[in-house]
Amino acid sequence: MVDKLLHKKSLIYILFGFISALKISFLGEIFIGELASLFLIIPILLFRNISRDEILFVGLAISWFFLQIISDFFNQINIENMIKGVLTPVVFFSTLIVHLYFFKSAKGDFLFYLMGFFVNKIVYINFLPNEYQIINSWKFGLGAAFLNLGVLFFCLKKIGHKENILILTLIIFFVLYSFLSNSRSIATIPIIGVMLFYYSRNYKGLYFFKKNTLLKIIIPVIAVFLIVNVTANYIFSKGLIAGILPAESEDKFKAQATSDIGLILAGRTEFLVSINALKESPFIGHGSWAQDVEGKYNFQYNYLRYISGSVEQLRESETNLIPSHSFIMGAAVWFGLGGIVIWLLIINRVLKAYFSYNNILPLYFHIGIVFLLWDFLFSPFGAESRWYTALFVASLLAYIYRSSNRKDFLTERSS
Secondary structure, X not given: OXXXXXXXXXXXXXXXXXXXXXXXXXXXXEEHHHHHHHHHHHHHHHOOOOOHHHHHHHHHHHHHHHHHHHHHHHHOOOHHHHHXXXXXXXXXXXXXXXXXXXXXXXXXXXXHHHHHXXXXXXXXXXXXXXXXXHHOOHHHHHHHHHHHXXXXXXXXXXXXXXXXXXHHHHHHHXXXXXHHOOOHHHHHHHHHHHHHHHHHHHOOHHHHHHOOHHHHHHHHHHHHHHHHHHHHHXXXXXXXXXXXXXXXXXXXXXXXHOOOOHHHHHOOOHHXXXXXXXXXXXXXXXXXXXXXXXXXXXXXHHHHHHHOOOOOOOOOOOOXXXXXXXXXXXXXXXXXXXXHHHHHHHHHHHHHHXXXXXXXXXXXXXXXXXXXXXXXXXXXXXXXXXXXXXXXXXXXXXXXXXXXXXXXXXXXXXX
């Protein structure tokens, strides 16, 4: 495995991934790899036969683009925010399609390219951290980068008994350290990913989800949320882990777990606020970089955080944007119900591919699909999420394509 990593082609891929992940300021934040994709997308689409998935992605990009323009026009969004808003789907889908083409066509193991991205992330967080990473670097990027870089190493070698023991040992240490670092979501995600990985190796039950995927997955997701909330409420209300976590983290988790909205939503109260914002403008949304003109949405957000125990006192907001800490709800706030439809179609397509081929996927993709679902529900679609989500979707589809050795694998297997 080490020899493969040190191979000349592998090092070139890592360097290529590192350079592509360099971030610059141009109408906001954008990555070198995204800029390159914008230049390459036209020739890639025009001078070859494109797949049905690429047609789907192009259609979604066009729909998102025009829905955002309509929303910005009616909401009278200023030209700078409008440009950044309407270019978001162009950049995202261009990056996805170009990298899908590159990953499917490239000789060698394109997973090294992803390693370069995570190496870049680790370097940036250590030397150029943002304000959140200064406070807790593990929670805001470093933990996820080390986790993904680590599991990518295991994609390079067949997993045997010794590797299984090593994986489980490392995951246990990772989970414990994440909890101690006040990073419960980062701690929980690899546990679910590892369970999916080993289950898919021994059972075929996950194939059940490849048809009518979203309908079948909504019920178990809701059930998991309810179980987590009830379990957390019981554990913290009874003091079953008293003294194990740092006092500050324990007090915060206890307040959230025993609140009326439960542990998960107490940590993501933006979700509830963005639902209220959608109710007030369901068809056109509030425009790019949706402004909280009257300040009512931020007041709701701060009040919910206060009553759920996330903060000890009501605070004034430091932003005038409508809180929307979610891929799907962020799009809904920006341009209405169309945003929900577009993201559901994206997620449905990715999940169908995942559940159709879960038994051949290495650990990286099982953990990655859980990260994607978490971000879909609870993370903002900022520059870094836009970049990495495109990379992950492209790498997942390309890995399946190359492993199955069938040019029409996506359309036939999911039908």
